[in-house]
Amino acid sequence: MADSKVYRASTTAPVNIAVVKYWGKRDPKLNLPTNSSLSVTLSQDDLRTLTTASCSASYPAEDVLILNGEKSDVSGARTQACLRELKARRASLEEKDASLPKLSTLPLRIVSENNFPTAAGLASSAAGFAALVRAIADLYELPDTPSQLSLIARQGSGSACRSLFGGYVAWRMGDKEDGSDSMADLVAPAEHWPEMRALILVVSAGRKLVPSTSGMQQTVATSGMFKQRVAEVVPAHMAAMEKAIAERDFEKFAEVTMRDSNSFHATCLDTYPPIFYLNDYSKVAIRIVQMINEAAGKTVAAYTFDAGANPVIYYQEADSSAVVGTLFSALQKATGWKEPTAYASMNPIVALGDLAPTLAEGVQRVIMTGVGQGPQKTDQFLVGETGDILKA
């Protein structure tokens, strides 16, 4: 019976870590940002969301979303905005071509799983919304480009728009009121600069002494210096970063990355009441990056922090010994090292002294990854041919 057919599409989508940060909305409803941003898409070998979108007339009437094994509310404005837009685009195709099955009218069953624990403190919403939008677009066979889909993903979670591309990705803030020009585009594919690596130090949650309840809109409303970040600092960082990427100039890439992270966290501190994401372990990691660069005589490592205490350290493959070798000397007991025997034989470029045990106290896990590809279609499904929910 055609009625009971289950239509399916499955995709993976990546995490991205910004080097010019998104912080502040000029339109909270449409998720329109106060400034452009730029990120590196991380390899899905290490961090990815797998999402299967399916629809069937045999499903109960309500759309269903299952995230990491738990039923998730789809009635929120952000999820609804994505589903509504995607269905409308499918409906428009169906109107033009009567032979197409009326998928836009069928209930959705969407199942999604991350290959990294929530405890890692990585924001999973970017990969999650990118995968959701990409999977449904594939299910609906939409002809939209990744940039066009990024307009939809952006409404789910701002930074999700950047996870529709691999490599080096900009989110152009745009200036239209309806947000129709606030979308992601590709600055350079991963192949342009494949040597970019990222080492994430997962700072144990137990150290989070002060809860971060406030958000970016509190910064927009109260920070006396935020305006200058938006008006001058970020535009300069965007231009310098695009040039650094075009020229594969790691020293410039690193400087802008560190300056922009500092600037973003400074606006958090300038919020009233202040927002703190960096803790004493974060600061130790910053100091260690500085020591590695001083010892190397050039900038071989760059730290950046999202809205959390975890340092993400960018470096180039060729500098693994200086960067990974030195951090491994402090963190050999942490989990997540890919080739611990190799790192143990590397000589740290600088002796870390007391900073080593202090960092080790706060970091029990690392994630080793690097620049990677955008969403990938896959034949691994989380929804079976009969609509049953599968495990990854």
Place this chain on the structure above:
Amino acid sequence: MADSKVYRASTTAPVNIAVVKYWGKRDPKLNLPTNSSLSVTLSQDDLRTLTTASCSASYPAEDVLILNGEKSDVSGARTQACLRELKARRASLEEKDASLPKLSTLPLRIVSENNFPTAAGLASSAAGFAALVRAIADLYELPDTPSQLSLIARQGSGSACRSLFGGYVAWRMGDKEDGSDSMADLVAPAEHWPEMRALILVVSAGRKLVPSTSGMQQTVATSGMFKQRVAEVVPAHMAAMEKAIAERDFEKFAEVTMRDSNSFHATCLDTYPPIFYLNDYSKVAIRIVQMINEAAGKTVAAYTFDAGANPVIYYQEADSSAVVGTLFSALQKATGWKEPTAYASMNPIVALGDLAPTLAEGVQRVIMTGVGQGPQKTDQFLVGETGDILKA
């Protein structure tokens, strides 16, 4: 023999803690600031420098300065600028009145002692240069007003200019190139608002994981947002703070104090490489102040941080129970409480939970003080009638 006469003058001078911060010089040589600032002078019952200035033809030819029992170098540009200016003013008096002894030609012997340990982490240079300038001005019987003397003290240490007054003191940045209008003036005497109290939590130095080697000029040179602090944020804070003081409006005073501290530390973090003064204990103290204010239903406490991790908490005498009672509940083992028995009987306004032992881990000492008077002439001398050096 007149030749061997020892001329002496002795003064005390106070510490001040800014509520609108000085950070950044537009002229490093003259110590001209990028912005005005405003401070509360703290009581000399608790924190003061005692300085005796003396001169005598019987002294060896070189000027001598003894700080806390140790001979200190007087050849530095900052000390020399102060001594040169003071001697020039005395010489000018001597020129006009031939009957005056020629003190300007005699070697100086200056002895200075703080009543608080350097380990307390309080910048002692403000009280030190204020006392030095005031004591020599008294020795030389200069007719200059405190504002005029503040021009000299400023060249020793910027914030010293504010320690020439008691109460609530502004340092007007001025706009002349020679710095002749960059001086302190009295916003309000201590008597205008005598209920202002200050509780200083001394965060143990052992927690300083990352050294702060850079200084304010690094911020001026590299912070992308510092310009907005100087151009907009501080002028607004100065105006609001002067109004709050005039009206004895503690809630407004507190808000501006906290916002300005946040803004100052944000520009430190926005420095490249970043400067960190706040640590995890500082943040716990900020959170506790927020909890006290939330529980009180109004702002009864304000935190501020100088270039260090120590919270200075301003509050009004009438709110001692809420502020001191609550902090004492976490820190009863710390030294420095003036009336521990009384505080123990106060009910904390809010239960601090895990924050209490965390704060206690970092704070072993408190200093209880409040708004106080400016420099005071004293007959306690650190140089004897024969020029011998005495102990305080």
